[in-house]
Amino acid sequence: MNPMAANPPITNPPVATPFFFYLLAATMIIGGILVITRKNAIHSAMALITALLAQAGLYLMLYAPFVAGVQIILYAGGIMVLFLFVIMLINLERNMKERQFNKQWLVGIVAAAALGGLFITVYTTSTRGKELFPEGRVAYADGQNTQAIASLLFDRGAGQYMFAFEIASLLLLVAIIGAVVMAKKRI
Amino acid sequence: MNELMQYIQSYLGSDRTPGGAGNIFWATVYILLVFGGLSVAVIAMNWLERKILAHMQVRLGPMRVGPHGLLQPIADAIKLLLKEDIIPAEADKVIFWIAPFIVVLAAFTVFVVVPFGPTHAITDMNIGILFMLGVSSLSVLGIVTAGWASNSHYPLIGALRSSAQMVSYEVAMGLAVVSAIMMTSLGSLATGLYGAGNVDSQVSGTLSMIGIVQAQQAQGVWFVFKFFPLGLIAFGMFAIAMVAETNRAPFDLPEAESELTAGFHTEYSGFRWSLFFLAEYSAMIAVSSIAVTLWLGGWLRPFPSVHGPSIAIPHIWPPADPSAPTGALDFVLALCPGISFLLLGAMCFYNVQRMPKHPLFKVQTLGLAGFGAVLALIGLILFVPPVRDRVGDIFWFSAKVTGFMYLYIWYRGTFPRYRFDQLMKVGWKILLPTGLALLILTALFGMRADISTQFLGGLGQ
Numbered sequence: 001m002n003p004m005a006a007n008p009p010i011t012n013p014p015v016a017t018p019f020f021f022y023l024l025a026a027t028m029i030i031g032g033i034l035v036i037t038r039k040n041a042i043h044s045a046m047a048l049i050t051a052l053l054a055q056a057g058l059y060l061m062l063y064a065p066f067v068a069g070v071q072i073i074l075y076a077g078g079i080m081v082l083f084l085f086v087i088m089l090i091n092l093e094r095n096m097k098e099r100q101f102n103k104q105w106l107v108g109i110v111a112a113a114a115l116g117g118l119f120i121t122v123y124t125t126s127t128r129g130k131e132l133f134p135e136g137r138v139a140y141a142d143g144q145n146t147q148a149i150a151s152l153l154f155d156r157g158a159g160q161y162m163f164a165f166e167i168a169s170l171l172l173l174v175a176i177i178g179a180v181v182m183a184k185k186r187i
Numbered sequence: 188m189n190e191l192m193q194y195i196q197s198y199l200g201s202d203r204t205p206g207g208a209g210n211i212f213w214a215t216v217y218i219l220l221v222f223g224g225l226s227v228a229v230i231a232m233n234w235l236e237r238k239i240l241a242h243m244q245v246r247l248g249p250m251r252v253g254p255h256g257l258l259q260p261i262a263d264a265i266k267l268l269l270k271e272d273i274i275p276a277e278a279d280k281v282i283f284w285i286a287p288f289i290v291v292l293a294a295f296t297v298f299v300v301v302p303f304g305p306t307h308a309i310t311d312m313n314i315g316i317l318f319m320l321g322v323s324s325l326s327v328l329g330i331v332t333a334g335w336a337s338n339s340h341y342p343l344i345g346a347l348r349s350s351a352q353m354v355s356y357e358v359a360m361g362l363a364v365v366s367a368i369m370m371t372s373l374g375s376l377a378t379g380l381y382g383a384g385n386v387d388s389q390v391s392g393t394l395s396m397i398g399i400v401q402a403q404q405a406q407g408v409w410f411v412f413k414f415f416p417l418g419l420i421a422f423g424m425f426a427i428a429m430v431a432e433t434n435r436a437p438f439d440l441p442e443a444e445s446e447l448t449a450g451f452h453t454e455y456s457g458f459r460w461s462l463f464f465l466a467e468y469s470a471m472i473a474v475s476s477i478a479v480t481l482w483l484g485g486w487l488r489p490f491p492s493v494h495g496p497s498i499a500i501p502h503i504w505p506p507a508d509p510s511a512p513t514g515a516l517d518f519v520l521a522l523c524p525g526i527s528f529l530l531l532g533a534m535c536f537y538n539v540q541r542m543p544k545h546p547l548f549k550v551q552t553l554g555l556a557g558f559g560a561v562l563a564l565i566g567l568i569l570f571v572p573p574v575r576d577r578v579g580d581i582f583w584f585s586a587k588v589t590g591f592m593y594l595y596i597w598y599r600g601t602f603p604r605y606r607f608d609q610l611m612k613v614g615w616k617i618l619l620p621t622g623l624a625l626l627i628l629t630a631l632f633g634m635r636a637d638i639s640t641q642f643l644g645g646l647g648q
Contacts (some may be wrong), residue, residue, distance in 0.1 A: 042282060042335065049328065069314040073321035076328075081350060084331050088343075145313050146394055 206310020289329030304580030345450030349441030362622030400485030486580035528566030535559025
């Protein structure tokens with residue numbers, strides 16, 4: 001009953017991990033189902049935000065605080081606000097009367113069965129799929145996550161993703177300029 | 188039972204936050220303390236704002252409920268709780284119900300990482316400042332949904348204004364913050380990483396709130412003075428953006444009462460309205476804490492590297508911790524928390540003697556004397572050496588945040604409200620380019636400092 005003495009100074013024992021995992025996973029699944037079943041687009045957006053926040057919680061549980069922070073700041077904070085803006089400007093009354101689901105039941109059932117079959121196959125292997133999904137995690141202390149990501153991106157020796165990162169940001173820049181050019185008649 | 192006591196005691200003497208040490212008991216205690224302290228601060232702020240604003244406008248402000256209106260916030264709270272809670276018939280009920288809670292949750296959650304002292308924080312996260320900015324940006328969602336769910340014109344316009352404003356100023360705010368974060372690693376002789384997760388292999392910056400203050404301590408400079416004037420400009424940008432971010436005057440267009448009645452919370456009343464109120468004030472405290480942590484040295488006292496001559500008074504000074512500084516200036520500044528509470532108590536007693544002598548005022552006079560006695564008692568407790576050595580950092584942090592809270596009131600009493608196009612112009616055409624230039628200049632200054640340090644270090648060897 002004395003975690004301080006039993007553990008090295010940096011890493012902490014995870015607290016109530018299964019409880020939080022199932023809580024977050026259930027929140028995500030319920031949120032996801034609500035997103036597609038609500039008729040009101042604003043309600044869908046709120047459900048999506050809930051699901052995204054729960055996902056940020058899962059990232060935290062995977063010892064990836066930086067990804068969790070970016071998830072909150074970008075998806076839940078930034079993109080969803082823009083979503084809400086757009087939804088508020090469209091005509092909700094007409095939207096509510098529209099048919100919500102298309103009639104492609106066959107394709108849906110086939111896809112769901114394929115995915116379910118895959119899960120069952122993996123789970124019924126002799127080791128419960130553990131050779132595919134190893135237990136344990138990359139050995140970063142949870143405190144150094146940001147620094148580890150930074151050195152993967154920018155470090156002279158280990159920085160192997162710098163080019164991809166810069167190209168991605170260039171693409172975003174092009175998209176922004178494109179949006180401005182298309183929206184503005186006179187620049 | 189014994190094990191439980193042992194578990195509780197095991198944290199005492201730790202040099203880390205309860206969250207960092209993984210001690211659930213003390214983490215809960217800290218959460219309750221921060222929540223309680225925040226609520227008291229909001230109540231005090233409510234009274235102070237009305238009084239100070241009134242005195243700036245040569246009025247008296249609240250005077251009826253309690254001596255000098257001291258009980259006015261409590262009366263207000265009771266009124267709000269007893270008021271009928273109306274949900275408009277045409278409103279979207281679920282969203283209308285959820286919106287205030289989103290705003291309050293966003294405003295309170297950020298206090299998880301606010302560092303009141305090197306060990307006095309609920310926890311220290313590796314992504315501290317990112318977490319604070321991210322979670323506080325969630326309050327936009329609450330405001331937008333509140334305005335939309337009211338299904339009324341004024342709230343919707345207020346909500347759209349508010350979110351446009353918050354999204355715009357978040358950019359400037361972020362650029363200023365990044366410049367401060369760069370300073371944690373640039374142009375310093377200190378090696379290693381501060382805050383959560385120590386690695387001592389290379390120089391690296393940090394996002395951890397505690398780490399940022401430790402970086403300022405190690406470099407011996409508050410970031411507002413670093414790379415002069417860059418730190419100062421970044422601080423100024425943040426100080427402007429944070430007022431806009433919290434929808435306060437002169438950027439209070441979302442609730443411009445002359446145009447929009449009350450903006451996004453026009454349709455709210457009673458308890459739900461008070462949640463918005465609570466969230467607004469705790470958000471103000473939260474962004475002020477960010478500013479204090481990033482630029483004003485957090486819990487560090489003024490001139491942390493000046494100690495004065497070493498002195499010793501038996502049983503009183505120096506402190507029990509052998510690593511603590513023992514100078515005369517340290518001693519004088521360590522007495523500040525107690526002295527400030529004693530002064531508040533003395534102010535109460537001065538006003539007790541000035542109260543009207545009419546028998547009707549007897550209860551109020553006695554109450555004020557009791558309040559003064561409690562404040563003076565707290566002041567005396569703060570002089571006890573073990574307490575004194577533990578509250579110093581909390582005191583300096585709170586004192587700096589209090590300065591910001593006064594600034595908020597001062598702005599409100601001084602500046603006229605911006606027009607919306609002026610607001611957007613300031614955000615996008617002035618603050619954004621300044622922020623980008625600042626970022627580049629900070630990097631250049633830092634590289635220059637780093638190179639010259641390495642070069643001089645090479646010569647020295």
